[in-house]
Amino acid sequence: MAAVARVSRRALTSFSSSAQPSAFHRTFSAEAAKAAAITPSPDRVKWDYRGQRRIIPLGQWLPKIAVDAYVAPNVVLAGQVTVCDGASVWPGSVLRGDLNKITVGFCSNVQERCVLHAAWSSPTGLPAETSIERFVTIGAYSLLRSCTIEPECIVGQHSILMEGSLVETHAILEAGSVLPPGRRIPTGELWAGNPARFVRTLTHEETLEIPKLAVAINDLSKEYFQEFLPYSTVYLEVEKFKKSLGISI
């Protein structure tokens, strides 16, 4: 009795959920045509036991990670990316050097969920590579596209630096700031806002704190680095898995 009620309820919900999208498909007739035009491939992999590779070489370009740099296993480095000594790239970041070079300098850190990309050409006409020099802290969730960040800067969380931006030495960008294309932040100043505007100059003490922050995050990244073995032991799991499925190793 209860089973019948359950089955009928399930049938009802599936009917209603299928009725709704079809109503939408009738109003947006273009969508109906599109739905018919999609040909899914039966070979598409829905689940890959390997997960996402961290280093994605493209053609001849191979991303290079220094031996003592901490790059989280979650990160995607693709194309021409160089992560220098002492640098750290925290989980969730994507560094896509497919059109141009990306460099993360000595003791710099790119925090969680950042996206660093390099456009093919910059509106300023200068080389459009994204280069982050030494002792720079890029706050979490930032987006950097073809910008140059000179030594010893801090870029706040959730900031967006567009093509051709230049952040000069000892500058600090507050969280949430958006730099329009080609914007230059002069030395030793604090900028904030969307679009970024000048707030005040930094005192000398604050300027000294900037590399200290980068070094502190470097120390923290060393702790994370120690958690990982130089080579993953997941191959044992793969062998077990394949044995259980009867696939020869």
Added chain:
Amino acid sequence: MGTLGRAIYTVGFWIRETGQAIDRLGSSLQGGYYFKEQLSRHRTLMNVFDKAPVVDKDVFVAPSASIIGDVQVGRGSSIWYGCVLRGDVNNIVVGSGTNIQDNSLVHVAKSNLSGKVLPTIIGDNVTVGHSAVIHGCTVEDEAFVGMGATLLDGVVVEKHAMVAAGSLVRQNTKIPSGEVWAGNPAKFLRKLTDEEIAFISQSATNYTNLAQVHAAENVKSFDEIEFEKALRKKFAHKDEEYDSMLGVVREIPPELILPDNVLPDKAAKDQK
């Protein structure tokens, strides 16, 4: 030589076994804090009960992306690293030639303050920039959503419109055709020039080509990856300029050559 080879192989095997035993010893020393590495259970295309994603065969879906629920993706589109397209409470339709760049989020709303429930519809040849958040919106063909933009419920971005980087577009805003809206909250900034409109469709094409390269790379098997590693090592020290000075013409193995239409410079040269 056969027996010597076998002997070395066996010794190598003993060393590996010893290594694994020492690894087990070390793990037992770590005791409660021992971390056992597991296979990745991340599912790129995931069903939520009966709602399954329908993705065309030409689409590049990055392995770290998540396409969940009732999502349709048309041909030539690309879903880049770290994206999440969650069609769990309503449906998402992504057209053809569209690119949803890294770390973006496309979601739909089930219940809304105003009571309307909207599917998310993204048209053809749309460029959605890095880390954009699109929630229950309609983005028409050849529009451009800048990176870091947040589009809230009910927003309609019309054809050839641009949402600038970092903007927050409030609920039910309609962004008319050919205009650039920016800021938080998003307001009209300026009109798009014809050059910029042409650039939008060009960028969508560039991305489709780039996506094919990434797709080919991500799908490689272990053997192919190892083989290319060896090839790259071999070619690491060979500089084209030096070779041309010597009069040597060295051929880069075909596996290591990127297709010409990826880099815009080369594509332009080809067209000439």
